Amino acid sequence: MDKDTATAHSFVLIDAGHPLAVAVVVNGGQVWLPADAVKAALGWELKPEGLCRGDVCVPVPASSPITTGDGIDLAGLAGLLRRPLALDLEERAAYLGAPAADRGAALASLDAPDFTLPDLEGRAHTLSEHRGKKVLLVAYASW
Amino acid sequence: MYEELKDLGFIVITVALDRSAGDARPWIEAAQPTHPALIDMAHVLADLYNMVNVPTILWIDERGRIVRPNDVAFGDDRFRAMTGLDAAKHLDALRAWVRDGARPFTDDQVRALQARPSAADQEARAFFGLGEWLYEQGRAEAAARHFARAGELAPHDFTIRRGTMRMVGLDPMGPEFRAMYREWTQAGHPYYRPLP
Numbered sequence: 001m002d003k004d005t006a007t008a009h010s011f012v013l014i015d016a017g018h019p020l021a022v023a024v025v026v027n028g029g030q031v032w033l034p035a036d037a038v039k040a041a042l043g044w045e046l047k048p049e050g051l052c053r054g055d056v057c058v059p060v061p062a063s064s065p066i067t068t069g070d071g072i073d074l075a076g077l078a079g080l081l082r083r084p085l086a087l088d089l090e091e092r093a094a095y096l097g098a099p100a101a102d103r104g105a106a107l108a109s110l111d112a113p114d115f116t117l118p119d120l121e122g123r124a125h126t127l128s129e130h131r132g133k134k135v136l137l138v139a140y141a142s143w
Numbered sequence: 144m145y146e147e148l149k150d151l152g153f154i155v156i157t158v159a160l161d162r163s164a165g166d167a168r169p170w171i172e173a174a175q176p177t178h179p180a181l182i183d184m185a186h187v188l189a190d191l192y193n194m195v196n197v198p199t200i201l202w203i204d205e206r207g208r209i210v211r212p213n214d215v216a217f218g219d220d221r222f223r224a225m226t227g228l229d230a231a232k233h234l235d236a237l238r239a240w241v242r243d244g245a246r247p248f249t250d251d252q253v254r255a256l257q258a259r260p261s262a263a264d265q266e267a268r269a270f271f272g273l274g275e276w277l278y279e280q281g282r283a284e285a286a287a288r289h290f291a292r293a294g295e296l297a298p299h300d301f302t303i304r305r306g307t308m309r310m311v312g313l314d315p316m317g318p319e320f321r322a323m324y325r326e327w328t329q330a331g332h333p334y335y336r337p338l339p
Contacts, residue, residue, distance in 0.1 A: 012276075014272060014273065014276050017185050017187065017272060019276060084262070084265045084266040084268070084269040085269060086266070086269040086270040086272065086273040086289060086292075087273075088273060088277070088285060088288075088289065090285070091277060091282060091285050093273060093276065093277065094273065095269045095270070095272040095273035095276065096269070097190075097265050097266070097268050097269030097272060098190060098265060098268075099265065100259070100260045100261055100262045100264060100265040103190070103191070103193060103259070103260050103265065104193075104259035104260060106191075107192070107193065107209070107212075107257050107259055108254055108257065108259065110208050110209045110250055110253060110254070111207060111208060111209075112201070112203040112207050112208065112209050113191040113192065114207075115187055115188060115191055117158060117181040117182065117183050117187065117188070118181065118182055119179060119180055119181055119182065120164055120167070120168055120171055120172075120180065120182065125156070125179045125181055127156070127203070127207075128207060130154050130156070131205065131206070131207055132152070132205050133152050133153060133154045133205060134152060134153045134154070134202065134203070134204055134205060134240065134241055135153075135154055135155075135156060135202070135203040135204075136153070136154075136155045136156070136200060136201075136202060136237065137156050137158070137188075137200065137201045137202075137203060138155060138156070138157045138158065138198060138199075138200050139157075139158045139160055139183075139188055139189070139192075139194050139197050139198060139199045139200075140157060140158075140159060140160070140170075140197045140198045141159055141160045141161050141167075141197045141302075141306060142159065142161050142166045142167055142169075142170055143161070143162075143166075143305055143306055143308065143309065143315035143316075
């Protein structure tokens with residue numbers, strides 16, 4: 001395959017643990033996401049003022065545009081949002097992680113980050129359901 | 144310990160950072176817990192709380208505030224020879240907090256004792272997340288590449304380096320782990336990082 005030839009592929013974008021199937025264009029090692037999929041899946045939309053979600057806009061530097069006719073460049077999008085990206089072109093999958101600054105700020109606020117996880121029977125448990133009690137949270141493993 | 148304190152407005156939540164429910168099941172069934180015993184294959188908790196090894200404990204108060212940040216504590220002294228940690232020290236402090244509200248740290252001290260994730264830590268977690276997803280899809284070889292990359296990005300993160308060993312066909316109690324442990328500690332790095 002000529003690496004400069006744009007080809008359409010099905011692709012799985014894992015947004016902080018949640019897999020989303022999207023149709024992408026792969027071109028020379030870059031993954032271009034359709035703008036409508038970025039809006040539907042991640043909530044971000046390209047506007048004249050930048051990349052926006054709700055009232056928040058991140059300016060897109062003119063020197064590094066993240067969009068062409070093919071869509072929005074995944075690596076450029078991750079960089080603008082300061083989200084770590086793990087990309088596997090062969091497997092047609094990528095993982096967008098959480099920004100270090102967001103995680104650090106959440107911890108420094110001292111409000112315990114909330115989570116929902118299953119038990120062995122598959123029942124979901126949420127940390128914040130236990131407000132009003134003191135909680136000893138223990139992470140362990142069989143390894 | 145839990146039976147002794149649970150009527151005092153206290154709950155324990157355990158979370159197994161394991162490859163599968165099957166790996167955690169014998170541990171949970173042996174303990175017959177009366178508290179929530181949860182499974183976290185994708186390491187959601189490690190990501191949210193910047194956990195890099197197990198066991199890691201935290202105390203969270205009635206309002207959902209962190210009052211003891213990530214610390215290392217064991218329920219008993221089985222591993223004392225290796226860890227140098229005295230289980231009773233944590234249990235005594237825990238009893239004093241649950242019974243008398245004795246907080247070990249001020250808010251500022253909690254913040255000073257927290258380790259916050261670096262960009263490399265979060266990038267490592269992204270590669271772990273991609274690998275874990277691929278492993279679930281039956282793409283073990285691709286997964287192994289991403290686990291290796293994650294371990295290079297965050298060599299101190301044993302939830303990644305040791306926690307993925309079973310997924311790449313290695314024994315997390317075996318010679319590869321012992322070599323990893325020896326290399327890490329001989330370079331002057333602690334394997335466990337308890338609070339002072």
